Amino acid sequence: MDVLDRFKANVKKSRENGCISLLDGVPHETKLKPCEVIIKKAMNGLLHANVDANKTFSYGPEQGDAEFRHEVAKFLSQQYDSTVNSENLILTAGATHGVHLLTSVLFGRGTHCFIENPTYFAMQRALKDDLHMNVIPVKTDSHGIDVEDLDRLLTEQKPQDIPNDMIYWACVYTVPVYNNPRGLSYSPETCKALIKCARKHKVLIICDDVYNLLCYDSKHPPQRLFSYDNPTDSDYYGNVVSNGSFTKILMPGIRVGWIEAPPIIVNRLVHSSLTFSGGSFNHFGGQIVTEILKLDLLAPHLEFLKENYAKNMKIIIDTLNTVPHLKFIKPGGGFFIWVEIPNDNVDALEFLTQAVDNRTVSFIPGQCTSPTGEFSNCVRLSVAKEPDYRVKEGIETFVDQYKRLMDKEQS
CATH class of the missing domain: 3.90.1150.10 (Aspartate Aminotransferase, domain 1)
Structure with missing residues (x-):
């Protein structure tokens, strides 16, 4: 065994x-009980007398309903104290689905995935056993991921020829804010170095940003890694995605989340066969979250x-x-x-x-x-x-x- x-x-x-x-x-029952009132109020708002049946009950737009993305962007901008653009958001069925969507659409079997050591225990197995990626551990220290070790590993593993249709040849899975399992948050210096490293090696950093808004020592959380990847930089490419979820800040059963991504990834995901098949993921759940945000219940x-x-x-x-x-x-x-x-x-x-x-x-x-x-x-x-x-x-x-x-x- x-x-x-x-x-x-x-x-x-x-x-x-x-x-x-x-x-x-996962939250205790006492943390979930208030959700009963929240969901009832949201459902009353959603299922009003003049409900638009097609908008509410049919397939949703591939990127997610525009009103959902607007409300989420507004809420996150307030919580982060940093601008979130609704055009960078994609509706998902939670953070685990977000990782699965990104890795299955952007990468194939055997793709190198560099992960922190230690890391979220379930995700390391999911990446290796379920998504069939080549998982490579990277050292960590008290500031976060060891960027020098990552740079060395990327240099060693990088193929000589990268196909033209491959946006990134590898990915890095991280939990930069209130890390799982270590609880720490990446220092600004580590974040800047990590962005530089990702651009140098043309890899995608997938940030599991599910704990960011659970900040206790300050009004706003540490700056998310996505915001360090500045589109105005001369060498900007779009090397970071922020993978978020309402499971930790509302309730696990809602299974609604978002990906905040650069245009190059938004375009690829929106035009994938997975979204073409049935539009956005968990569209009705997204409608409920929209009402919760509009009613200022979250x-x-x-x-x-x-x-x-x-x-x-x-x-x-x-x-x-x-x-x-x-x-x-x-x-x-x-x-x-x-x-x-x-x-x-x-x-x-x-x-x-x-x-x-x-x-x-x-x-x-x-x-x-x-x-x-x-x-x-x-x-x-x-x-x-x-x-x-x-x-x-x-x-x-x-x-x-x-x-x-x-x-x-x-x-």
Whole structure:
């Protein structure tokens, strides 16, 4: 049984045993309950007496309904404190679909995909096993992806002859803001260097920007990587896409997202056979989101989520601060905290197995997030799944079991 299979077995058992989840990046029921009122109000607005049946219930425009894109662009511009152009937006059925759409339309089997090490544990397998890409890990540091290592790998792997009809010969999958699993955000210097590197090597950077708006330490999140790729630059080509979703800021079940992309990619996606077949993806879901935005229902809900997640984040950080020698970076937002245990002999997967067997707490072992199986002395903790009192109990239990583990290692 490999690492991921062992991890999946532990996840299943943790749910059967009723463990407190510091593992899942999904909202607790208390975060979802307000969506009942939001959806009812949106549906009342959408299904009014003079509803346009063709506009509402038929296939939608390939790029997504113009009103949807307008409302999303307006909302994102306010939240980012940075202009988002509706012409750069494409409606998707969520962030996972966005990655699938980009990779399937723009790239073929065996295409090189460079990913952070560590990275989002499910996406590394999806890219490799489901999308059949050649996944190549890239080093990371406290500022984000190691651009020097990426530049070296791109130089080594770049083919001598790139077909003329290939917009990019490879892609880079990243989570630049409130990273999954490490919680950090790329520094401005890293962002600028990454843009320069992508232009130099003619590759596409796919940013999983699903956590950006969950900012706790400031009114606005760090600048998204897409905005560093300035169209007024003399060497501009269009090397970044921002892949966003309403699953983290509204509710997972809505399955509506967006791709923010340069014109060269918008044109390719809009004219693909996938969109020609049936128009935009999840058109009706997009109509619901449009009403939610028009009625100004999302911004207050987002503030509610941020307040709750920030409280859980503080509980975990305050507790971790009481433990000597544990290494972690306090995230400014998002769902995750990356903890490094100061003992290279610790096996985080075995630590998880013991915790689950004891019916206590669950988390993600570091080696499950690494394409190379590294970071076995690290864990990813999540603030999302449990209410605050369960988070407090869970992190205190985690610390207690960590101390027992260290005592055992030292004896």
